[in-house]
Amino acid sequence: MLPYLLLDQRKCQSNIDKMLEKATKMGVSFRPHFKTHQSATIGSWFGNKSSQAICVSSLKMAEYFAANGWIDITISIPINPNEHNRINKLASIAKINLLVESIEVASSLVKNIHHKVGVFVKIDCGYHRTGISADNIPYIRTVLSHLQHENIHLRGFLSHFGNTYSSSSPQEVKSIYSSSIQQLLELKAQFIPDYPNLQLSIGDTPSCSIVDDFEGADEIRPGNFVFYDVMQWKLGSCHVNDIAVALIVPVLAKHAHRNEIVIHGGAIHLSKEFTMHENGEKMYGLVCRFTNGKWTESIENAYVCSLSQEHGIIKLASQELEKTQIGELLAILPVHSCLTANLMNGFQTLDGQIIRMML
C-alpha cells in the first residue's frame, strides 16, 4: 500500500560493513544504536546477536531487543527513577547499561537495584541536551561516589556530541569532535587514579562517519549511518548514493504554472524534519525517479517544499514536471531517516520482503 518505505538492503549492509570495518581498524568497540531501524531483522544484519553489543533510546526498545535475543544493551536516555521494576526485570535477563547524570537518580538506583547493571555517567561536552558539564569535576565526583554498590558496575563516561548536527562543514564536525573528545580525555585522566577501569563511549553518526581517528575512545555508538539521509548527506557524512531508504509515493496532481506537483506523502510519512535548501527555503526531502523497482539519482533541483498531514508538494523544473505523469511513482529521500522509519513502522526491501519494526 502506498506510500511505503523502500529499503535497499545492499546499501544498508554496505553502510553497516563500512562502519564495523572502521571501528575495527581504529581499535574501538562497536555498539550500534538500534533506534534508527527498531527492527530485529535489520539488527541481525550486524552479525551474531548474542555477541553484538547494542544501544537503544528507550526502555521499551531495550525490552524489545532483549526479547529478540540481544543481551548487551545500553539504554542511552537518562533513566526514569520510577521505572526500577522494569529495569530490574530487564537486568535479570540481559546485561544492561544505564545512564545517570544526577545525585538523585544515582541514590535512587542504589536503593532499588536488585540485579547487576552497568552504569555510565552522562557527560555534556557542548551539545547541552543532557549530561553533566565535562568541566564540573566536583559534581561528577559526587555522582560517582553515590554509585558505589555491589550491583553497580561503573562503566565510565558516555557522551553524545549532537552539536555536530549543526555543523556547516565536515571540518566543523571534526573540530567539534576534537574539542569534545579532548574534554572526555581530560575528565578520564582526572578520575583514572581512583577508578582505573573507566571507559569512554561516544558516537554520533556525523563524527563516526567523518572523523578518521578515534584515539582515546573505547566505544562508538552511531545509529543513523545504517540508512543515512539527506541531513547526513548535507553534513558530508555520506554520499547521496549511500542513502538506503526512500519513501515511494504516487503523484496526485500537477501545477505547471508554479512548477509544483502534489504527492501522497506527508508529515505522517516523512515527518516534519527539514533542512534548508540552498535557495533559503525549507526542504523536506530530495526527489528521485523510480523505475523498475529501484530509485535512480535525484532529480536536479527537485525537492519537497511543503508537507501537510498526507499531502506533499514538490518543486521541480518545468521540463521535469512535463516528464512526470499523474499516478507515476516517485522516490523521496528523507531528511531524517530515523523519524521517517519510525512513522512508516516497516520497510519493503528491493526484492519485496516486508520488514516490520517494533510496535
Next chain:
Amino acid sequence: MLPYLLLDQRKCQSNIDKMLEKATKMGVSFRPHFKTHQSATIGSWFGNKSSQAICVSSLKMAEYFAANGWIDITISIPINPNEHNRINKLASIAKINLLVESIEVASSLVKNIHHKVGVFVKIDCGYHRTGISADNIPYIRTVLSHLQHENIHLRGFLSHFGNTYSSSSPQEVKSIYSSSIQQLLELKAQFIPDYPNLQLSIGDTPSCSIVDDFEGADEIRPGNFVFYDVMQWKLGSCHVNDIAVALIVPVLAKHAHRNEIVIHGGAIHLSKEFTMHENGEKMYGLVCRFTNGKWTESIENAYVCSLSQEHGIIKLASQELEKTQIGELLAILPVHSCLTANLMNGFQTLDGQIIRMML
C-alpha cells in the same frame, strides 16, 4: 507505558457538540474530518455512525471507517488513478465522494468506475496546495464536462482554505475566509445554469471556529477542532482549556544553570511541528503540571524548546524548575494534535479507558 497521550473526553465531547451546534445554527451540513482522531471509538462520539457523513484524508482511512460502519465518506485528497480497484471496492459498500482536479484523472475515472460515486472538483482559493484556481473557469468547465457519466454524481466544488493557518489574528482568518468563500460563490454562480445542484464544501478548523456566518456554504468539514492544540489556540480558534489531549511525560533530568529540564517525550511522540514563541524561538509544546490524573493550567513561560528522537527539552523559570522533581510527570499540550495523535496511535482517557486508532 510512558509517554502516553491523555484525552479529556469531556473537553473533546464539548468541542464536538459546539461545532455541531454551530453548523446546525448556520444551516450547513456537518461532515467532520476524521483524520485528526483516526478512531472508530471517537468517531462514535459524533452520533449515529450510519447517518454521520464524514471526511477522511486517505483511501486507507476510508476503508477503515467503512469497515467500522460509516457509509457516507468524502476522501479529501486527489485520487490516485492507479487505485481504481480499491475505489470500486469501497464504492460497492459505501457512499463515497472523490476529489478530482484534472482532465487526466476525470477521464481515467470515467473509464474505470463501476459503481456510483460522488465527485467534487477541488478548487484552490489561495492556499496553493491542491485544486484548480477558482478563476480558471475554462479549465473547470472542461473538467466538469469530462465527468459526465452515469456512475458519477457531480456534487460540486470543494475547497480547503488552509492559508488560514498562516494568519496572525482572528481578523485575518475572517478576511481569508471572506475572500475565499466569495470566490466559490462567484464560481457557483457561473455554473449553476448548467449544473443546478452544485454544492460548496469548505471547512478548515480556524475558519469554522472563528467565522460567525457560513452563508453560501452547504457543508463544513473541520477536523482538528475535536482536540484543538497550541497552534489553534495561537490562531484564536479556541481557549487553551479547550485543548483535549496532552502528552504525559516523565522528567528525566534538571539543568538549573540553563533553566532547562529534560523529559522523555521527543519527535516520535509530539512530532517536529513547531510554532514560534513570542521570544522568537521555536516552540514544540506548552507545559502543564499533572496532578491527580489531570492536567492543570499551563506553567507560565514554560515551553518545549527542543526535540530529538526521544528526548525533549523544556525551558522554564527557575522557581518552577525548583518545584519540579526528577521522575515527576508533566503534561505537554501539543502544537499539532493531528500529528501527535498519529504518532501515539492511541489515547488514554481521564478515567483510564484505552482508545486505539487505525493501524
